[in-house]
Amino acid sequence: MSPSLDDIRRAPKVLLHDHLDGGLRAETIVELARETGYDRLPTVDPDNLRLWFQEAADSGSLERYLETFEHTVGVMQTRESLVRVAAECAQDLAADGVVYAEVRYAPEQHTTMGLSLDQVVEAVLEGFKLGSEQAGGHGIRVGTLLTAMRHKARSMEIAELAVRYRDVGVVGFDIAGAEAGYPPTRHLDAFEYLQRENAHFTIHAGEAFGLPSIWQAIQWCGADRLGHGVRIIDDISVAGDGSAKLGRLAAYVRDKRIPLEMCPTSNLQTGAADSIADHPIGLLRRLHFRVTVNTDNRLMSSTSVSLEFAKLVEAFGYGWDDLQWFTVNAMKSAFLPFDERLALINGVIKPGFAQRKWQP
Numbered sequence: 001m002s003p004s005l006d007d008i009r010r011a012p013k014v015l016l017h018d019h020l021d022g023g024l025r026a027e028t029i030v031e032l033a034r035e036t037g038y039d040r041l042p043t044v045d046p047d048n049l050r051l052w053f054q055e056a057a058d059s060g061s062l063e064r065y066l067e068t069f070e071h072t073v074g075v076m077q078t079r080e081s082l083v084r085v086a087a088e089c090a091q092d093l094a095a096d097g098v099v100y101a102e103v104r105y106a107p108e109q110h111t112t113m114g115l116s117l118d119q120v121v122e123a124v125l126e127g128f129k130l131g132s133e134q135a136g137g138h139g140i141r142v143g144t145l146l147t148a149m150r151h152k153a154r155s156m157e158i159a160e161l162a163v164r165y166r167d168v169g170v171v172g173f174d175i176a177g178a179e180a181g182y183p184p185t186r187h188l189d190a191f192e193y194l195q196r197e198n199a200h201f202t203i204h205a206g207e208a209f210g211l212p213s214i215w216q217a218i219q220w221c222g223a224d225r226l227g228h229g230v231r232i233i234d235d236i237s238v239a240g241d242g243s244a245k246l247g248r249l250a251a252y253v254r255d256k257r258i259p260l261e262m263c264p265t266s267n268l269q270t271g272a273a274d275s276i277a278d279h280p281i282g283l284l285r286r287l288h289f290r291v292t293v294n295t296d297n298r299l300m301s302s303t304s305v306s307l308e309f310a311k312l313v314e315a316f317g318y319g320w321d322d323l324q325w326f327t328v329n330a331m332k333s334a335f336l337p338f339d340e341r342l343a344l345i346n347g348v349i350k351p352g353f354a355q356r357k358w359q360p
């Protein structure tokens with residue numbers, strides 16, 4: 001029997017690529033807009049607002065998709081709003097059965113009402129702590145990734161912020177934003193600094209843009225993981241009999257077990273694939289790349305980790321062994337110390353999946 005959505009919800013899951021400003025509850029956006037005086041929402045009816053976000057994200061362009069964030073970021077400019085959004089994020093993920101999550105956001109986008117970068121980070125950390133304490137089920141642990149915007153010039157400052165807070169919940173660094181015209185090598189000084197500090201980072205690469213972006217992220221910048229990385233399939237050719245030939249970059253990514261933070265529904269919305277069944281994740285899983293399954297923006301994509309899994313089950317016929325494989329891949333790739341990753345794999349993930357597999 002293939003796993004049902006309800007069963008998948010009860011299995012312990014891991015999430016590595018989720019944006020804090022892409023996962024707000026529509027009701028919360030409306031309330032925070034009222035409390036903080038933000039008057040540019042397209043509608044103040046939560047149901048209509050939820051739909052508006054999905055439709056804007058469905059429009060097919062990455063630039064248009066990124067526009068939706070003006071509103072979520074617009075209501076996340078006070079300490080109280082950041083604490084609340086982070087707390088609700090932890091609760092929502094825990095309710096979906098996520099046991100470990102790395103949630104990212106760009107501190108520099110939350111300072112328009114006077115918060116300092118440090119105050120932003122501290123508010124979000126406090127929110128995750130509160131939300132995790134209130135979470136039921138398997139319980140959840142949330143690590144934070146600090147993102148720098150690739151079209152801005154503050155990556156060094158944000159990298160230093162990530163290092164400063166690394167012992168209290170910030171586990172890594174990322175750069176995000178429209179890829180075209182803004183190669184990751186613009187931020188080389190930040191990546192070199194992080195490497196000297198023995199710190200971890202991932203880079204959004206190979207979503208809308210092709211192989212050069214992935215190559216730069218890995219070979220110039222030294223990324224530990226790739227955000228999306230979908231276009232790596234441009235370096236793989238598949239023959240009529242299904243056999244695959246990997247180019248040098250694809251082979252390197254697979255040989256080095258470089259984790260791909262894949263976000264199937266989000267990729268459909270930005271035009272990186274036409275349907276889940278056509279998504280490169282099917283081929284990449286078959287070829288044993290280090291594939292992980294993620295949400296990207298739960299509000300815009302109206303999704304959750306469980307829903308992403310359910311869609312993959314439907315499109316590719318995956319069973320519990322596949323879902324566990326994705327989950328263990330994600331946990332192995334987390335920016336947590338090795339012994340803590342192992343403890344979650346052996347103490348929570350494997351027993352949790354065994355329970356789901358063997359239930360009558």
Ligand SMILES: [Zn+2]
Pocket residue numbers: 017019176204227296
């Ligand atoms: Zn992303």
